Amino acid sequence: xxxxxxxxxxxxxxPAEAEIPSHILMVRGGYLRKVxxxxxxFLPIGWRVIQKISRIIREEMNRAGAQEVFLxxxxxxxxxxxxxxxxxxxEQLLRFKDRKGADFVIGPTHEEVIVDLVRGDVRSYRxxxxxxxxxxxxxxxxxxxxxxxxxxxxxxxxxxxxxHATDEDARREYQNMYDTYTRIxxxxxxxxxxxxxxxxAIGGSLSHEFQVLTETGEDALLACDACTYAANVEExxxxxxxxxxxxxxxxxxVATPGKKTIEExxxxxxxxxxxxxxxxxxxxxxxxxxxxxxxxxxxxxxxxKRALQARELVLAxxxxxxxxxxxxxxxxxxxxxxxxxxxxxxxxxxxxxxCGANAADAHYKNVVAKRDFAPTECGDFRDAAVGxxxxxxxxxxxxxxxxVEVGQVFFxxxxxxxxxxxxxxxGDGKEKPMIMGCYGIGVTRIAAAAIEQNHDKDGIxxxxxxxxxxxxxxxxxxxxxxxxxxxxRLYAELEKAGIEVLYDERDERPGVKFKDxxxxxxxxxxxxxxxxxxxxxxELKARRSPEVLKVKIEDVVRVVSxxxxxxxxxxxx
Ligand code: ATP
Ligand code: MG
Numbered sequence: 284x285x286x287x288x289x290x291x292x293x294x295x296x297x298p299a300e301a302e303i304p305s306h307i308l309m310v311r312g313g314y315l316r317k318v319x320x321x322x323x324x325f326l327p328i329g330w331r332v333i334q335k336i337s338r339i340i341r342e343e344m345n346r347a348g349a350q351e352v353f354l355x356x357x358x359x360x361x362x363x364x365x366x367x368x369x370x371x372x373x374e375q376l377l378r379f380k381d382r383k384g385a386d387f388v389i390g391p392t393h394e395e396v397i398v399d400l401v402r403g404d405v406r407s408y409r410x411x412x413x414x415x416x417x418x419x420x421x422x423x424x425x426x427x428x429x430x431x432x433x434x435x436x437x438x439x440x441x442x443x444x445x446x447h448a449t450d451e452d453a454r455r456e457y458q459n460m461y462d463t464y465t466r467i468x469x470x471x472x473x474x475x476x477x478x479x480x481x482x483x484a485i486g487g488s489l490s491h492e493f494q495v496l497t498e499t500g501e502d503a504l505l506a507c508d509a510c511t512y513a514a515n516v517e518e519x520x521x522x523x524x525x526x527x528x529x530x531x532x533x534x535x536x537v538a539t540p541g542k543k544t545i546e547e548x549x550x551x552x553x554x555x556x557x558x559x560x561x562x563x564x565x566x567x568x569x570x571x572x573x574x575x576x577x578x579x580x581x582x583x584x585x586x587x588k589r590a591l592q593a594r595e596l597v598l599a600x601x602x603x604x605x606x607x608x609x610x611x612x613x614x615x616x617x618x619x620x621x622x623x624x625x626x627x628x629x630x631x632x633x634x635x636x637x638c639g640a641n642a643a644d645a646h647y648k649n650v651v652a653k654r655d656f657a658p659t660e661c662g663d664f665r666d667a668a669v670g671x672x673x674x675x676x677x678x679x680x681x682x683x684x685x686x687v688e689v690g691q692v693f694f695x696x697x698x699x700x701x702x703x704x705x706x707x708x709x710g711d712g713k714e715k716p717m718i719m720g721c722y723g724i725g726v727t728r729i730a731a732a733a734i735e736q737n738h739d740k741d742g743i744x745x746x747x748x749x750x751x752x753x754x755x756x757x758x759x760x761x762x763x764x765x766x767x768x769x770x771x772r773l774y775a776e777l778e779k780a781g782i783e784v785l786y787d788e789r790d791e792r793p794g795v796k797f798k799d800x801x802x803x804x805x806x807x808x809x810x811x812x813x814x815x816x817x818x819x820x821x822e823l824k825a826r827r828s829p830e831v832l833k834v835k836i837e838d839v840v841r842v843v844s845x846x847x848x849x850x851x852x853x854x855x856x
Contacts, residue, residue: 286787289327293799303499305734306431308743312802321428321436328751332730335749337418339470340441340724347463349414349443354396356420360386362395365703371594375423389422394699397444402705408448416443432731441724446717448709453718457694460722464493464690470853471729472746474736478504479514481585482693489694494686495732502686505667509679517585519667522674523628530635532649540644543613545578560630560638562615564604567593571607573620576627581666587625590662614639618647623659626652631661687732695719743804744826748853752785754843755805759793759812769836770811776840782847807843
């Protein structure tokens with residue numbers, strides 16, 4: 284492609300709202316333009332990247348035995364009512380009515396549509412298993428749509444759904460998809476890690492996320508330094524604590540005038556945060572509950588929500604806290620509290636602790652769980668933390684990472700097939716619900732994640748497998764007949780060799796061209812200049828390395844082709 288014939292509007296400055304490298308560089312590099320918050324247009328080179336990623340995904344999904352379909356983006360609300368998610372999904376679901384007043388949604392994920400399709404046409408165990416996938420735009424009305432393609436409202440996803448006659452077969456396919464994802468992300472040139480995950484709004488019982496490791500990642504991950512256990516903090520299990528013998532001293536009230544926060548109370552009473560207990564008041568589906576964790580811990584709302592089997596869990600507003608505790612905010616505690624009390628395991632293992640006294644300006648000390656109050660449930664309700672002993676191998680400790688979730692696989696069981704009556708007739712003549720799995724990849728998010736891992740101060744450094752073009756050919760003096768003749772010849776030969784080449788034949792200064800080439804970030808650059816042509820050579824440079832090679836004009840197509848072809852299959856980091 285000739286650069287002057289395409290649209291690559293590079294910019295010197297990034298838009299003010301762009302904060303992370305992938306967002307800044309995709310806008311500056313002429314890949315992407317914003318249409319609305321979280322909604323983007325892809326320019327030619329941006330779309331080429333998405334197509335390259337899609338091609339890798341298609342090749343690997345097809346190889347794994349899945350079939351490509353294409354489902355509608357606009358989905359009747361009825362199907363979402365039938366699955367129960369019309370009420371559960373919340374504000375992220377974009378709903379609207381058609382001219383007849385019927386409810387519709389723009390699909391944020393497609394379990395309902397695919398289940399509806401399969402239950403209509405698949406009746407017998409003989410037609411199973413099936414794995415159907417599509418690559419399509421999704422819409423989620425994300426509250427904080429920022430960071431460009433990393434978290435869009437409209438974004439492209441590959442979503443696959445599998446249907447099975449037996450649990451065993453569904454588990455085999457889960458592993459098949461897990462392996463397929465490992466190949467896909469490897470071919471895209473990403474450094475990633477699969478971690479155990481929460482099943483979120485999709486539901487089900489077993490799930491892994493594929494996380495690209497990068498400092499700008501939104502997700503906090505914990506991985507054992509001795510075994511293979513790794514999990515999202517949302518899900519990571521905390522190792523049960525060792526119980527201390529309960530204190531025999533009776534609890535007593537102490538004055539803590541105006542001391543509300545952990546810092547204030549610990550400083551005032553001369554305590555460590557782990558001896559003070561936080562009592563948080565939540566509304567679970569509108570009803571108040573208390574949740575207790577040590578002062579140095581974070582409460583894990585996902586674990587608590589799961590234990591409560593609540594649809595919605597929100598921190599109570601000040602008024603609701605005062606109603607539940609009879610005290611101003613900052614002095615809540617479990618003693619005498621008449622709402623359900625959920626204690627993290629560590630609370631029940633403490634010999635005694637300090638907590639709010641449900642009265643203004645007062646705390647209790649020497650409180651013992653189960654003696655001074657009755658927990659409704661003791662469970663793992665805190666975030667596991669860096670340095671914690673591993674709950675799996677009990678030898679190693681957790682190290683912390685940050686990641687970007689580029690894919691997730693779920694074992695669904697009958698979560699959708701049972702309520703939606705997606706049944707089949709088994710070999711024994713009995714009607715049974717199909718066992719399902721679902722498997723998502725953030726296609727547009729892969730592009731952003733790849734840039735987070737592959738860039739420098741000058742621009743993007745694409746892996747060959749997903750670069751928009753493989754080689755940048757730069758003519759340094761377009762006015763010079765000999766330079767132009769060599770550049771044109773190399774352009775034709777590279778194209779003939781099947782190399783994807785972006786030929787910069789604009790009448791611009793070499794400095795401008797080199798800056799643009801670095802910003803756009805193609806893996807190899809061939810520069811044709813007057814001095815070199817006189818000596819019979821051109822300059823070859825890999826974007827990843829500072830080294831500039833002088834290569835004979837007649838050799839350069841072969842040399843660069845060999846490098847590109849070797850790296851094209853992917854995985855070359
Ligand atoms: P997140 O936790 O990041 O919101 P999710 O777990 O809700 O994502 P899934 O339902 O698992 O997302 O969707 C499958 C894949 O789609 C994710 O692994 C992610 O790569 C991608 N994805 C999800 N939401 C977005 C978004 N808002 N923008 C871009 N990609 C997204
Ligand atoms: Mg997910």
